[in-house]
Amino acid sequence: MRTELLTFATVKSVENMKILVCISKSPDTTSKIAFTDGNKQFDENGVQYIVNPYDEWYALVRGLELKETLGGNLTIITVGTAADEAVIRKALAIGADDAVRVDADAKDAYFTAMQIAEYAKTNAFDLILTGKETINYNGSQVGGMIAEALDLPFVSLATKLDITGTTARMEREIVGGLQVVEANLPLVVSCAKGMAEQRIPNMRGIMAARTKPLQVVAATAVEDLTTYVEYGLPAAKSAVKMIDPNNMDELVELLHNEAKVI
Amino acid sequence: MNILVYINTASNLAKSALEAVTYASKIGGSVSVVATGNADDTTLATLGEYGAQKVMIDRSASADDAQQVTRLVAKATEAVNADVVIFSHDLIAKAVAPRLSVRLKAGYISGAVAVPDMSNGFSCKVNVFSGKAFAQVAVNSAKKIISLLPNSIQPEKAGAACAVEAFDGAVGSAAIKVVDTKKPEGEIPLPEAELVVSAGRGMKGPENWGIVEDLAKALGAATACSRPVADIGWRPHHEHVGQTGVAIRPNLYIAAGISGAIQHLAGVNGSKVIVVINTDAEAPFFKAADYGVVGDVFDVLPKLTAAVKKFHAAQ
Numbered sequence: 001m002r003t004e005l006l007t008f009a010t011v012k013s014v015e016n017m018k019i020l021v022c023i024s025k026s027p028d029t030t031s032k033i034a035f036t037d038g039n040k041q042f043d044e045n046g047v048q049y050i051v052n053p054y055d056e057w058y059a060l061v062r063g064l065e066l067k068e069t070l071g072g073n074l075t076i077i078t079v080g081t082a083a084d085e086a087v088i089r090k091a092l093a094i095g096a097d098d099a100v101r102v103d104a105d106a107k108d109a110y111f112t113a114m115q116i117a118e119y120a121k122t123n124a125f126d127l128i129l130t131g132k133e134t135i136n137y138n139g140s141q142v143g144g145m146i147a148e149a150l151d152l153p154f155v156s157l158a159t160k161l162d163i164t165g166t167t168a169r170m171e172r173e174i175v176g177g178l179q180v181v182e183a184n185l186p187l188v189v190s191c192a193k194g195m196a197e198q199r200i201p202n203m204r205g206i207m208a209a210r211t212k213p214l215q216v217v218a219a220t221a222v223e224d225l226t227t228y229v230e231y232g233l234p235a236a237k238s239a240v241k242m243i244d245p246n247n248m249d250e251l252v253e254l255l256h257n258e259a260k261v262i
Numbered sequence: 263m264n265i266l267v268y269i270n271t272a273s274n275l276a277k278s279a280l281e282a283v284t285y286a287s288k289i290g291g292s293v294s295v296v297a298t299g300n301a302d303d304t305t306l307a308t309l310g311e312y313g314a315q316k317v318m319i320d321r322s323a324s325a326d327d328a329q330q331v332t333r334l335v336a337k338a339t340e341a342v343n344a345d346v347v348i349f350s351h352d353l354i355a356k357a358v359a360p361r362l363s364v365r366l367k368a369g370y371i372s373g374a375v376a377v378p379d380m381s382n383g384f385s386c387k388v389n390v391f392s393g394k395a396f397a398q399v400a401v402n403s404a405k406k407i408i409s410l411l412p413n414s415i416q417p418e419k420a421g422a423a424c425a426v427e428a429f430d431g432a433v434g435s436a437a438i439k440v441v442d443t444k445k446p447e448g449e450i451p452l453p454e455a456e457l458v459v460s461a462g463r464g465m466k467g468p469e470n471w472g473i474v475e476d477l478a479k480a481l482g483a484a485t486a487c488s489r490p491v492a493d494i495g496w497r498p499h500h501e502h503v504g505q506t507g508v509a510i511r512p513n514l515y516i517a518a519g520i521s522g523a524i525q526h527l528a529g530v531n532g533s534k535v536i537v538v539i540n541t542d543a544e545a546p547f548f549k550a551a552d553y554g555v556v557g558d559v560f561d562v563l564p565k566l567t568a569a570v571k572k573f574h575a576a577q
C-alpha cells in the first residue's frame with residue numbers, strides 16, 4: 001500500500017533526521033564500590049565517572065552512524081548537575097552536534113524520564129536512543145518511561161538498528177534467540193551490545209567539543225516515585241576450597257552433597 | 263492487598279512465571295494473574311497451585327508489543343484493583359513495566375531479589391552497581407510495580423487449580439511488527455539457566471569449545487563466555503556475561519579459563535556456587551570461587567565431564 005506520495009514523505013523525513021541520545025554517567029567499571037553516611041550514600045571518593053558504556057558505545061555511536069549516512073542532527077541529553085559536564089563534553093567529542101543538560105540531580109528513573117520527555121515534547125525527534133541500562137542502577141527503566149510519556153513505540157535491548165525511509169528495522173535478543181522487528185518513526189530504542197563499535201574521540205573532536213553548544217535547562221517539577229533508602233555490600237565469600245585436578249569425582253561429590261547444586 | 267502478576271506463556275509455563283506467582287503469594291493478599299500467549303486453560307489453571315486465585319488471559323495481545331501489553335496490564339490492574347503489579351524481570355518486563363509505571367504513576371522496583379519489606383513503608387532489595395552491591399528501594403506512590411530477578415526464589419506449591427477466564431484487554435493495534443524469529447534449537451536460555459558452564463580466553467580458540475559443550479550437556483547446563491571471547495567472535499554475543507553483558511545468578515557457575523576481571527565478576531557474582539578452573543593459581547577469580555581447580559582446561563574439563571556422567575549413571 002506504499003504510494004509514491006508516501007515514499008516522498010519518507011525521503012523528506014530522512015533528510016531532516018533528528019536524533020536524541022540520552023547520556024548518563026556511571027562510575028568507571030573498576031571503581032571501588034563503597035558507601036558513606038550510614039550506608040545511605042554512594043561514596044564518590046576517588047571515583048572516576050565515565051559515560052555509561054551502553055550510552056556511549058552503542059546508543060551514541062549508532063546514532064552518529066545513522067546521522068552520517070542519512071544526514072540530520074544528533075543532540076545528547078543528560079539529566080544531571082554541573083559536575084556531569086565533563087562526561088557530556090566527552091560525548092560531544094565523540095561527535096554529537098549539541099548537548100542539553102536538564103539541571104537536576106537525577107535520583108529516580110521516573111523523574112529522569114519525565115525531564116527528558118518534557119524536552120522531547122517541544123523538539124520533535126524522529127529517534128530517541130538510550131542505553132540498555134545504567135551500570136550503577138541497572139534499572140533498564142528510563143527508555144520505556146520516555147516512550148510511554150510521549151506515547152511512542154519502544155523497542156528494548158536492540159542489538160541492531162537500521163532506518164529506511166520512516167521505518168526502523170531492529171534486531172533484539174529474545175530468550176534463547178533473535179527477533180527481527182519493524183516499527184515506524186518516531187520511536188524510542190534502547191541499545192545493547194552489537195549495535196555499534198566503540199569510537200575513541202580524536203584530538204580534533206576533543207577540541208571541537210569545547211565550543212559545541214551545551215544548553216542548560218531548568219528541571220520541571222516532578223515527584224520521585226522511588227527512593228534508594230540504603231545500600232549494602234554482599235557478604236564476603238568464605239575461603240575457596242581447592243580440589244586436586246586429578247580428582248574430579250571429589251568435585252562432583254561436593255557439588256552434590258555439600259553445595260547441593262547438582 | 264490485591265496483587266496482579268503478568269506472565270507471558272508458550273504452550274507451557276516458564277519457571278520464571280511460577281516464581282513470579284509464588285513471589286506474589288508470599289507478599290500476601292489476593293493474587294490474580296493476567297496472561298498473554300497460547301497456554302491452554304488447563305495449563306493456566308495450575309497457576310492456582312502456586313497461589314493464584316484466578317487467571318485472566320487475552321490471547322489477542324502480542325507480547326512483542328510493549329504498548330499492547332501495557333494497555334492489557336493497566337486494564338487488568340483496574341479490573342482487580344491491584345495495589346502491586348509483579349513481572350518477571352525479563353525482556354518483556356523491561357519494555358512494559360517502565361511504561362506501566364508512567365501510565366499508573368506507580369513507582370517501579372526493577373530486578374527485585376527478595377520479598378518486599380512492608381514493616382516501614384514498602385521497600386525491596388535489588389542489585390546495584392552491576393551486582394557489586396545491593397540497595398533497598400522504597401516506593402513512594404500508592405500503586406507499586408516490581409519486576410523479580412529470575413532465580414531469586416523457588417516456585418512453591420501451596421493451593422489447588424484456579425479459575426481461568428478470558429479477558430479483553432482492549433489492546434488496540436500493534437506498533438511493532440515481528441518480521442522474523444531465529445531460535446536455536448534445544449538450547450537452554452542463559453538468563454533462566456540453573457547451571458552454567460562458561461569459558462574464556464584460556465580456551466585458545468573457538469575450535470576447542472567442544473569440551474565446554476560436552477560438560478554443559480552432561481550437566482544439562484547452558485553455556486556462557488567472557489567478553490573478549492564474544493568480541494573476537496569465538497562465541498555468539500548473547501553468551502557474553504558480565505557488567506556489559508548478561509547478568510546471571512545460576513545455582514552453579516563453572517568458569518574455565520577466565521581470569522575473573524572485576525567486570526566479568528559483576529555479572530556472575532550472584533551465582534550461588536562458583537567453580538573456577540585456571541592454570542594460574544593467582545587468577546583473581548579464585549577469590550570469588552567456592553571451589554577451585556588449578557589445572558589446564560584441556561585436561562580438567564574432560565575429566566569433570568566423565569565424573570559428572572559417572573555420577574548421573576549412579577543416581
Ligand SMILES: Cc1cc2nc3c(=O)[nH]c(=O)nc-3n(C[C@H](O)[C@H](O)[C@H](O)COP(=O)(O)OP(=O)(O)OC[C@H]3O[C@@H](n4cnc5c(N)ncnc54)[C@H](O)[C@@H]3O)c2cc1C
Nearest residue numbers: 462463464488489504505506507519520521525526541559
Ligand atoms: C568497561 C568494561 C566493561 C567490561 N565488561 C566485561 C563483561 O561484561 N564481561 C567480561 O567478561 N569482561 C568484561 N570486560 C573485560 C574484562 O576486563 C576482562 O578483560 C575479560 O573479562 C577477560 O576475559 P578472559 O578472562 O576470558 O581473558 P583473560 O583475562 O585473557 O584470561 C584468560 C585466563 O585463562 C587462563 N588460562 C589460560 N590458559 C589456560 C588453560 N589452558 N587452562 C586453564 N586456564 C587457562 C589464564 O590464566 C587467565 O586467567 C570489560 C572491560 C571494560 C573496560
Ligand SMILES: Nc1ncnc2c1ncn2[C@@H]1O[C@H](COP(=O)(O)O)[C@@H](O)[C@H]1O
Nearest residue numbers: 022024079130131133134139140141142
Ligand atoms: N540522568 C540521566 N540522563 C540522561 N539519560 C539517562 C539518565 N539516566 C538514565 N538515562 C538513560 O536511560 C538508560 C537506562 O537507564 P536506567 O533506567 O537507569 O537503567 C541509560 O542507558 C541512559 O541512556
